[in-house]
Amino acid sequence: MQIVGNERNLGRKVREAFTAIWLDLRLGKDEVLTRYLNAVYLGAGACGMSAATRLYFESLADLTLPEAALLVDLIQAPSRYDPIRNLVAAHRRAALVTPCSRAARSMRPRPRRQERGPQAGGWYADWIAKHELPKIAA
Secondary structure: OOOOOOOOOHHHHHHHHHHHHHHHHHOOHHHHHHHHHHHOEOOOOOEOHHHHHHHHOOOOOOOOHHHHHHHHHHOOOOOOOOOOOOHHHHHHHHHHHOOOOHHHHHOOOOOOOOOOOOOOOOHHHHHHHHHHHHHHHO
16 A cells, blocks of 8 residues: 655655654554554565465464564565575575574574465556456446
């Protein structure tokens, strides 16, 4: 969902600043972060940390620090750091997120291996639903 647009100009930056202030006054930083982490796209059709945990690992309750670091890395580039397709890159990136913890660096997250079928949805389906479906439905 875009709130402030995607153009690259000063007007957008001003709208971003006002939106950030508005969110902070109404929700607080913890609530904003929680909502973001529950909605962010993390690859393979998974939106939110809970969905990504179920996709890549066993359960949210059993998530280890290295696995959590791997999930955080997916925010930057979900397809590039996909632990099922590119485990080496995912491990390298996760090591950057947890540099202070020797135990975290020595542990390797082990994502579940799974066969992926065709993915429904994605950005194109979202775009169609938002822009073209109302035209057809009307």
